Amino acid sequence: MIIECDVLVVGAGPAGSSAAFFSKFLDADNKRKICLLERLDNRKYLHYHEMCGEGVSEDLFRDISPIKPSYIVEKIKKVREYWPRDIEIETTMNGYIIDRPRFLNGIVNQYVKLGGKHIQNSLVDFAEKEREIKVKLCDGEFLKTKYLIAADGANSSIRKKLGIKGRVKPLIQYVVDEEPEHDTMIFEYDEKWEGDYKWVFPHGETTKVGFPFLKHRDREKIERKILVKQTRIVGFGGIGNNVHGNILLVGDAACHSNPITKGGIRPGMVSGKMAAEAINIDNPLEYDEKWKRSDFSSPLFLQAFNRLKDMDNRELAWHMKPFRKGFSFFSTIKSLLFYRKYLEIYKAYDLSNKVGW
Ligand SMILES: Cc1cc2nc3c(=O)[nH]c(=O)nc-3n(C[C@H](O)[C@H](O)[C@H](O)COP(=O)(O)OP(=O)(O)OC[C@H]3O[C@@H](n4cnc5c(N)ncnc54)[C@H](O)[C@@H]3O)c2cc1C
Structure with a gap:
């Protein structure tokens, strides 16, 4: 049997959960059939989405209203930067460390309550013909959709199949057994991070320490007991066109993480929302134009x-x-x-x- 829908969102990360939620939220008459496809089961999903500093600004919630902050682990009040030659800069910041997997699950639950369909399966292939997209799932089933929102992360198989190159970078993070400096996000800059930085974020009783994974560098010494080691890639710096026919790329699939902060939750959720808004008026190109006009994509x-x-x-x-x-x-x-x-x-x-x- 072939499942048919109007909008298929592939990936339930920050970008995909936002795209799915707003697709249904804007569908006031509940006329559109929206499907959200996620390849990972609950346990693996939690594990995947925990691999993150989980830091966001309060401004995110202005952008994605009516979604509210939830599952808050820490309230962030300041940022401290350490630069070479003992330069220390402290600024205020209103933000949060969130329990990201649970926060995302909460959004997906709201989407399901609004009438959206959540399918645990993986896209393995797709073909677009006369504005209809046929998607092959890993169990051999097929799905047909008018619009496809690619929210399948920095390694996006949809982006690759479209032949679009993306800038990606592996990041490594350790959860260490150390009481953190609560309410503060710490950044340490050094030439060895090649344009990036080392971060130290509070996380309840533990601290998250991360930096870019650079093969040619010696292993960074972690002084405290390592509880968990995590590695994942981010996509940054954009891809040019975010819309190809009826396929809209959002979040890390479109390399939307910020090139200097590598923060990708907010751009992902904002681009997911913009894609949903454009589809709601049957004008996918409106998403591309709006994204390119926004500060998020500033060169x-x-x-x-x-x-x-x-x-x-x-x-x-x-x-x-x-x-x-x-x-x-x-x-x-x-x-x-x-x-x-x-x-x-x-x-x-x-x-x-x-x-x-
Ligand atoms: C170590 C680390 C720390 C970070 N810290 C922060 C931070 O503190 N703050 C911040 O803003 N950003 C942070 N980032 C960046 C942020 O995590 C990413 O930018 C963000 O996850 C991008 O969201 P996304 O939804 O586009 O992609 P993802 O979060 O990667 O989600 C993609 C989803 O798609 C699913 N999927 C993939 N392929 C398929 C398929 N074929 N079929 C079905 N489903 C599929 C995946 O299972 C996944 O659930 C960090 C990144 C890393 C690696």
């Missing part, structure tokens, strides 16, 4: 990441000097001229304060 982020990647510790420290306490930008003409070359990076930092998490 400043990738440009800044590419410059940071090439900086050594001396320059990393130097370019952060204007943000140090007591620094007077206007003290010398020389400093004005020198820091001008970092203007685009500073603009990216400013924008990432707005949409980076």
